[in-house]
Amino acid sequence: MKNVIRILAVLLGLMLIVAVCAYAAETAPGTVILKGAPMGGVKFDHKAHTTRATKCETCHHAAKPEKALASPHQNCQDCHTATATAPMKTKTQAAFHNPTAAAGTCVDCHKAENAKGKKTPTKCTECHQKANA
DSSP, X not given: OHHHHHHHHHHHHHHHHHHHHHHHHHHSOSEEEXXXXXXXXXXXXXXXXXXXXXXXXXXXXOOBTTBOOSSTTOOHXXXXXXXXXXXXXXXXXXXXXXXXXXXXXXXXXXXXXXXXXXXXXXXXXXXXXXXXX
8 A cells, every 4th residue: 555655646746747847848938038238139039049958957047045036937137137236146247148258158058059060149249139129
């Protein structure tokens, strides 16, 4: 009887995991415009990036204790604003790349993809465009 209960508990847990993953896939955004950069907004195709990144954590980090998530797919700019305000320490621009755009979450990945022979934007204006403002 204990084994049956354990098996049912494992199956229930697996079903819960599948349900959460299915919900996340349904509610993840398609294309979003990241606004606020002086050079212009960035048209970001979330779906295209999720086929390249192996894990959500490649770009998304866990919520910090001082700033809990409001939703599972929270917009980066909900916390990372143009000027960092407490309790946040990282402003929008720094969440994506350093001030010279020589390194950072987006730039590092794009450089790595280019090194593998894949065409990804590495020049500022290839991502930042006034039309996306």
